[in-house]
Amino acid sequence: MGAVKTKRMPRAVREQQMLDAAVRTFGQRGYMAASMDEIAELAGVSKPLVYLYLNSKEDLFTACIRREARALTEAVRAGARPELPADRQLWSGLTAFFTHTARHPDGWAVLHLQARTHGEVFAGEVAAMRAEIVAFVTQLILAAAREAHRDPDFPEREVSGLAEALVGAAESLADWANATSGVTARQSAATLMNFAWAGLGDLMAGRHWSPPEDGDAPGVQAGRTSPVR
Numbered sequence: 001m002g003a004v005k006t007k008r009m010p011r012a013v014r015e016q017q018m019l020d021a022a023v024r025t026f027g028q029r030g031y032m033a034a035s036m037d038e039i040a041e042l043a044g045v046s047k048p049l050v051y052l053y054l055n056s057k058e059d060l061f062t063a064c065i066r067r068e069a070r071a072l073t074e075a076v077r078a079g080a081r082p083e084l085p086a087d088r089q090l091w092s093g094l095t096a097f098f099t100h101t102a103r104h105p106d107g108w109a110v111l112h113l114q115a116r117t118h119g120e121v122f123a124g125e126v127a128a129m130r131a132e133i134v135a136f137v138t139q140l141i142l143a144a145a146r147e148a149h150r151d152p153d154f155p156e157r158e159v160s161g162l163a164e165a166l167v168g169a170a171e172s173l174a175d176w177a178n179a180t181s182g183v184t185a186r187q188s189a190a191t192l193m194n195f196a197w198a199g200l201g202d203l204m205a206g207r208h209w210s211p212p213e214d215g216d217a218p219g220v221q222a223g224r225t226s227p228v229r
Contacts (some may be wrong), residue, residue, distance in 0.1 A: 015053050017044045023064050027106025031061060031118045065115045065122060066193035068107035069129035075100040076133060086144030093140070094170060094192055098185035101174040108178065112171060130167065166196055176178060
């Protein structure tokens with residue numbers, strides 16, 4: 001095990017070093033395989049000091065989830081600048097999301113893979129983060145739809161499902177991009193914009209795709225568009 005550093009350091013700085021080491025270890029090795037010995041060695045501190053600062057492996061993992069979740073939501077909010085048009089807001093928000101997940105792959109692994117599969121408490125922390133992002137995207141799309149339709153009462157239910165689907169697609173695409181060599185954040189954001197914005201653009205213009213009626217023959221009338229009512 002590495003030697004314990006003797007230089008005095010502010011508690012907050014030392015704690016961030018421990019969290020950095022823990023995120024790297026949990027992200028690369030998984031929650032179950034990660035050991036406190038390994039985390040302490042990577043952080044350059046003694047294992048008792050990790051316990052003193054962060055109590056237990058469970059509490060350490062929770063602290064990692066909360067830190068990474070906060071950093072991701074702040075990055076997305078900062079990226080989607082409200083003074084931009086709707087498509088540019090979405091583009092810049094998605095670019096910020098993919099930039100952050102590409103720069104912090106271990107943090108993304110902690111949030112999207114590890115936390116969701118190792119207990120309800122951990123999963124609940126991530127669910128709260130995801131709900132915040134979905135709510136943010138919902139309001140972004142809703143504001144654009146209300147402006148496009150000149151209708152301040154345009155119902156939120158018309159866009160809430162789209163926001164949920166968009167966030168889910170972004171999560172899956174981030175996994176793919178981080179596992180695929182040479183894919184940039186800009187390319188990932190452009191892929192999702194090309195996939196999603198045509199449909200959102202129809203929504204802004206008041207056009208909906210309508211499913212076939214119950215009695216329609218398969219493939220005959222599917223794909224019709226109709227105005228929003």
